[in-house]
Amino acid sequence: MSHRTKWKMQRALGLELPGLGKPGALEKRNYPPGQHGRDRKHKISEFGAQLREKQKLIFHYGLREEQLRRFVRVAKRVQQGGNWAEALVGLLERRLDNVVFRLGFARSIAQARQLVSHGHVLVNGKRVTIGSYVLRVGDFIRLTEKAGGEMTEDARTSPRLNLPSYLQFAAEGTNTHGTVLSIPGNEHIPFEFNLRQVAEYYAKRGV
Numbered sequence: 001m002s003h004r005t006k007w008k009m010q011r012a013l014g015l016e017l018p019g020l021g022k023p024g025a026l027e028k029r030n031y032p033p034g035q036h037g038r039d040r041k042h043k044i045s046e047f048g049a050q051l052r053e054k055q056k057l058i059f060h061y062g063l064r065e066e067q068l069r070r071f072v073r074v075a076k077r078v079q080q081g082g083n084w085a086e087a088l089v090g091l092l093e094r095r096l097d098n099v100v101f102r103l104g105f106a107r108s109i110a111q112a113r114q115l116v117s118h119g120h121v122l123v124n125g126k127r128v129t130i131g132s133y134v135l136r137v138g139d140f141i142r143l144t145e146k147a148g149g150e151m152t153e154d155a156r157t158s159p160r161l162n163l164p165s166y167l168q169f170a171a172e173g174t175n176t177h178g179t180v181l182s183i184p185g186n187e188h189i190p191f192e193f194n195l196r197q198v199a200e201y202y203a204k205r206g207v
Contacts (some may be wrong), residue, residue, distance in 0.1 A: 021108030104159030
């Protein structure tokens with residue numbers, strides 16, 4: 001996905017999505033793209049609001065629609081009778097590509113996914129090459145010796161986001177390996193977001 005396309009997505013949604021990488025999408029043009037973007041002031045419908053919240057998840061985490069639907073189904077299965085929407089957040093935030101990003105090993109989730117797919121990330125000492133792999137509490141994530149050097153130095157010395165409370169570096173002064181401390185919740189999503197509207201969107205579609 002091109003840099004220009006990423007910025008258009010964020011302008012259309014009216015907020016920056018950290019997972020897309022470089023900040024500043026709304027600094028110069030904080031209105032929707034298009035010839036009449038600056039003049040659009042119409043009230044968004046209920047469906048439009050639900051769709052917008054769902055699109056935030058898709059764009060930030062770099063998912064396809066069917067991938068997100070699959071996570072919704074898994075969340076409902078593991079949280080029977082409970083708040084499956086909160087369970088969905090816990091699954092998305094514990095995806096390996098997202099955790100690599102949140103640990104500051106990469107500037108974007110797409111870059112983190114590339115690190116994973118190229119075999120530069122170890123989970124509990126074993127190489128995992130699937131970005132959608134969902135980590136468990138206590139899992140230990142480490143960059144390979146090669147990736148822990150110049151390859152990721154810029155990202156690690158200037159991370160896109162602060163380290164969330166559900167993650168921890170393995171030791172003070174190190175930034176090449178970390179641990180999942182707990183199940184992340186809605187408060188850990190790094191942008192303004194309405195989880196209830198996503199739940200309503202998929203409930204109406206029988207997912």
